[in-house]
Amino acid sequence: MANEVRVRFAPSPTGGLHLGGVRTVLYNYLFARQHGGKFILRVEDTDQNRFVAGAEQYIVDCLKWCGLEPDESPEKGGPFAPYRQSERKHLYYQYAQQLVDKGHAYYAFDTQDELEDMRSRLKNDDNHNPQYDYSTRMHMKNSLALSREETVALLNKNTPYVIRIKMPQNETVKFTDMIRGEISFDTTITDDKVLLKADGMPTYHLAVVVDDYLMQITHAFRGEEWLPSASVHLLLWEYLGWKDSMPQWAHLPLILKPDGHGKLSKRDGDRLGFPVFAMNWKDPKTGETIAGFRELGFLPEAFVNLLAVLGWNDGSEQEIYSMEELIQHFSISRVHKGGAKFDYEKAKWFNHQYIQQKNNEELAHLARPYIETYAEIHEPQYLVDVVGMIKDRCTLLSDFWAQGHFFFIAPASTDIAAIKEKWNDAKKQFFASWIPKLNSLPDWTHASIEASFNEEVQLQNIKKGEVMLPLRIMLVGGKYGPGVFEIAAMIGREETVQRISDTVAKL
């Protein structure tokens, strides 16, 4: 048990799950699977002000969709339950108290106004952001600055307080990051972070250390944005006497905007026209829905694959990896240090590849909801056949409607103008004389329709190409789609004749 690899994804459920978050999950998952270890989902919901209804379930659903399910979680339980920090509230106080007793933390009674006052008083051109730290703490209302009696009196009066870490001055703390190598921090620059809040809840800093320890986490992979907090965490591991149990850390590179300038944010998705969240996220407060990869028609396998290679490669040229291959090839030390630019065109390329790999039955099942939004599907086999005919034209599952709507309903609009441009009596004559022949064709297959078409072309002495494009537009609505005789065969005699006649009547 002691040597078992245990990793965790520790999200704060405050909104949609960014693709960077899913990549963190993926790297954790791959590492756990590779080492025969456990992957844990721990919900870090200690900030009551940021509580968002439905956000935890949403994360659970995202992980399910991606096929990255945890071994232990609030939903599944496990030997270290509960896995929701709000339900572990009673555990943290003792550790904060231990730190106070050892002189590494202290009670701070300052009110919001007093904190504001300190900041505005000390703010100047050299110090834009005055901190609660070694330089200010002795001028504030806390158990280091007050006498023992004053502190006890405040505590006895139930004065609200927080517990802050006492960051040492001029010390260097360091650790070896699995991706970045040795990293050291000067403790002087970091403020005295709050560890325990006035409501008795721990902050992230205390809870993450206590829970990584209690849950016997061996490796902690998280986003690069957490690197500045590492010094506080290192000190806590040390002060709590757990240094030998500290997990190995890896700080994953940021996912950058397509132009490489800055972190990809959810707002960039809106602006640049691609999703940033794994699944649609409906903000319960604003009612706004932010688009997700799933609903847009990405396959989870493709999504996972494209995230795997966003910041990692195994040194080869390979781009398409099955989950099994990823588990085999992934290595945390080959994760890049620098940020990875997100390329939506490349993301779509992955999806296209995975769509081509799927068999038609499976694809029909996946494409069905995108079609059923607009049209009824009468025959399951019909859908399978359609999907087989158009899949090479589809990049997203939603494309199955855009590329195949005419198999299910007559085109909502037909590009009459494109036919009209070159319409003449000869063409009119061609269709007028071909329609009755279609009606009496003994069998209705693409070969027989094509043969009849060719015969009519000969008979009317017209060029095949001249009537082929109008026929396509009549059946499909525009200049696209698979073989036109295959389409006619699929939609049936009645529908084919109807669409031709209806269009001709408008010309």
Ligand code: GLU
């Ligand atoms: N709760 C933190 C977050 O929301 C977890 C960071 C960590 O993995 O330590 O990302």
